[in-house]
Amino acid sequence: xxxxxxxxxxxxxxxxxxxxxxxxxxxxxxxxxxxxxxxxxxxxxxxxxxxxxxxxxxxxxxxxxxxxxxxxxxxxxxxxxxxxxxxxxxxxxxxxxxxxxxxxxxxxxxxxxxxxxxxxxxxxxxxxxxxxxxxxxxxxxxxxxxxxxxxxxxxxxxxxxxxxxxxxxxxxxxxxxxxxxxxxxxxxxxxxxxxxxxxxxxxxxxxxxxxxxxxxxxxxxxxxxxxxxxxxxxxxxxxxxxxxxxxxxxxxxxxxxxxxxxxxxxxxxxxxxxxxxxxxxxxxxxxxxxxxxxxxxxxxxxxxxxxxxxxxxxxxxxxxxxxxxxxxxxxxxxxxxxxxxxxxxxxxxxxxxxxxxxxxxxxxxxx
Amino acid sequence: xxxxxxxxxxxxxxxxxxxxxxxxxxxxxxxxxxxxxxxxxxxxxxxxxxxxxxxxxxxxxxxxxxxxxxxxxxxxxxxxxxxxxxxxxxxxxxxxxxxxxxxxxxxxxxxxxxxxxxxxxxxxxxxxxxxxxxxxxxxxxxxxxxxxxxxxxxxxxxxxxxxxxxxxxxxxxxxxxxxxxxxxxxxxxxxxxxxxxxxxxxxxxxxxxxxxxxxxxxxxxxxxxxxxxxxxxxxxxxxxxxxxxxxxxxxxxxxxxxxxxxxxxxxxx
Numbered sequence: 001x002x003x004x005x006x007x008x009x010x011x012x013x014x015x016x017x018x019x020x021x022x023x024x025x026x027x028x029x030x031x032x033x034x035x036x037x038x039x040x041x042x043x044x045x046x047x048x049x050x051x052x053x054x055x056x057x058x059x060x061x062x063x064x065x066x067x068x069x070x071x072x073x074x075x076x077x078x079x080x081x082x083x084x085x086x087x088x089x090x091x092x093x094x095x096x097x098x099x100x101x102x103x104x105x106x107x108x109x110x111x112x113x114x115x116x117x118x119x120x121x122x123x124x125x126x127x128x129x130x131x132x133x134x135x136x137x138x139x140x141x142x143x144x145x146x147x148x149x150x151x152x153x154x155x156x157x158x159x160x161x162x163x164x165x166x167x168x169x170x171x172x173x174x175x176x177x178x179x180x181x182x183x184x185x186x187x188x189x190x191x192x193x194x195x196x197x198x199x200x201x202x203x204x205x206x207x208x209x210x211x212x213x214x215x216x217x218x219x220x221x222x223x224x225x226x227x228x229x230x231x232x233x234x235x236x237x238x239x240x241x242x243x244x245x246x247x248x249x250x251x252x253x254x255x256x257x258x259x260x261x262x263x264x265x266x267x268x269x270x271x272x273x274x275x276x277x278x279x280x281x282x283x284x285x286x287x288x289x290x291x292x293x294x295x296x297x298x299x300x301x302x303x304x305x306x307x308x309x310x311x312x313x314x315x316x317x318x319x320x321x322x323x324x325x326x327x328x329x330x331x332x333x334x335x336x337x338x339x340x341x342x343x344x345x346x347x348x349x350x351x352x353x354x355x356x357x358x359x360x361x362x363x364x365x366x367x
Numbered sequence: 368x369x370x371x372x373x374x375x376x377x378x379x380x381x382x383x384x385x386x387x388x389x390x391x392x393x394x395x396x397x398x399x400x401x402x403x404x405x406x407x408x409x410x411x412x413x414x415x416x417x418x419x420x421x422x423x424x425x426x427x428x429x430x431x432x433x434x435x436x437x438x439x440x441x442x443x444x445x446x447x448x449x450x451x452x453x454x455x456x457x458x459x460x461x462x463x464x465x466x467x468x469x470x471x472x473x474x475x476x477x478x479x480x481x482x483x484x485x486x487x488x489x490x491x492x493x494x495x496x497x498x499x500x501x502x503x504x505x506x507x508x509x510x511x512x513x514x515x516x517x518x519x520x521x522x523x524x525x526x527x528x529x530x531x532x533x534x535x536x537x538x539x540x541x542x543x544x545x546x547x548x549x550x551x552x553x554x555x556x557x558x559x560x561x562x563x564x565x566x567x568x569x570x571x572x573x574x575x576x577x578x579x580x581x582x583x584x585x586x587x588x589x590x591x592x593x594x595x596x597x598x599x600x601x602x603x604x605x606x607x608x609x610x611x612x613x614x615x616x617x618x619x620x621x622x623x624x625x626x627x628x629x630x631x632x633x634x635x636x
Binding site: 017018019020034035036037038052055056061118119120121123124126140141144154155156157165168170171190191192346348349350351352354355356357358 | 472475476479582585586595596597598599600601602603604605606607611612613616617619620621622623624625628629631632634
């Protein structure tokens with residue numbers, strides 16, 4: 001872009017209005033909602049052309065989501081988030097090559113998510129990003145830095161909190177946000193949740209994929225499936241409890257599509273996430289104020305992509321009846337956009353002076 | 368007044384109108400075209416506003432209607448101007464992207480070429496270390512001869528013939544150095560190779576720097592704000608309204624979130 005044009009854009013006062021953006025940055029899917037009515041989501045996948053030929057062919061330096069998946073043979077693929085943090089930064093730094101590459105991909109994904117919201121050049125852009133509850137400070141800083149390149153001010157908050165805030169359930173609620181990388185349980189008590197109010201489990205969507213892939217390969221002789229295939233099968237048929245119909249699908253055996261009944265395999269794989277979840281619910285309920293334990297037990301909110309597993313609410317209620325003497329589980333109406341919607345609500349409710357302060361360029365702290 | 372409006376609207380429309388030739392229309396099988404005059408466009412704007420007002424059952428005075436019609440017209444003109452400006456910026460950015468892409472492609476190819484050249488020089492240098500150091504020997508012809516011998520024996524599909532083996536052994540024996548020093552390339556040629564490699568390395572570093580700059584320009588041009596975006600429904604910052612549910616609790620939560628992020632931002636700087 002020419003300097004002149006850049007100047008026109010940057011010098012032009014941002015006086016047209018204020019655009020709020022809520023982003024739910026998930027391991028599997030990133031959802032965006034904005035105060036201009038935009039609602040969009042993209043699979044959290046980033047692809048870079050493998051070589052010069054691929055770049056010429058694709059005419060792009062970076063591809064995202066389903067477009068990247070479609071062209072994956074010509075791309076170096078990254079799924080930059082894993083178990084709620086940027087892949088390769090598990091030790092708290094981005095020093096490894098893997099950490100560096102995934103950090104670059106995560107930044108590109110955030111830029112893409114913001115562009116999806118279609119901000120105008122003459123508007124102030126204030127955004128709230130829902131990050132995994134246990135994202136490290138280093139990870140949060142990386143997210144803030146990436147977002148600040150496209151936003152005037154940015155706020156990071158925990159994903160389960162934003163889900164509850166969006167539904168205006170601020171006290172005596174237990175939010176279970178089932179993502180691909182983690183299941184985040186968060187107890188809301190009218191104030192900001194503390195560490196003791198949150199539990200993160202690794203037994204989430206990716207865990208089911210692993211279990212399902214192993215079970216399919218072990219149960220059906222000669223079946224060859226990839227993780228992407230398993231993920232799509234799960235998204236379409238996942239269930240726990242009683243099956244309405246048998247799940248019969250074609251899977252390749254020696255290159256030939258062969259029909260299999262995977263009903264029992266699917267149910268068994270999906271059910272494996274229930275026991276750890278009930279253990280965590282039990283732990284959060286029993287350590288809550290005894291006067292409000294019953295209320296908390298009856299206000300369990302299921303959110304995130306994993307909440308779409310058919311029959312999961314009933315199965316959890318049954319397990320809670322045995323373990324906790326009862327309980328009520330409610331699903332959010334918008335499993336995919338619940339986090340983004342809550343983040344957007346937080347952006348809206350944040351007072352002007354806070355936004356103005358956060359939009360200032362901060363000087364480095366003196367040592 | 369009418370003529371001023373007409374000319375203003377015509378000016379705006381010109382920016383968005385697409386021009387096509389009669390021959391092109393004929394090629395598409397069009398024998399006649401419908402035309403619309405400026406008067407009709409003005410009437411359409413007025414009618415659209417009237418209809419919208421009628422539909423909303425607004426009972427307004429003629430003067431009030433006139434004001435709204437005039438405002439609508441101004442808004443139309445403003446939007447048309449915006450579209451024209453956007454079209455101009457879009458064209459400029461398109462050109463910029465094309466130029467940047469060409470520059471990036473050329474640099475990438477140049478780097479690829481330099482890398483190939485570097486590999487060639489390094490191979491040549493490595494080969495030089497194993498070639499016989501007999502003075503005056505034509506190394507290329509020597510290598511070709513070895514290749515021919517192997518080729519001959521492969522053609523026969525089977526073990527090396529006695530004759531081929533004899534030739535190969537004789538040739539290698541003749542090439543074998545009689546002292547270890549002869550294995551190393553002469554200091555003069557080594558110096559030449561090192562010179563070549565250093566020059567190529569410098570050149571590649573320079574090209575890579577230029578490529579990084581060009582890629583940055585390309586990225587910025589591709590991300591150019593050609594898309595006008597969609598306007599937010601808010602003209603100013605909102606915040607919690609006095610009638611919000613759980614007002615005090617939410618105020619407290621906003622304050623905690625703000626403090627945590629302020630600290631995070633300070634640490635990030």
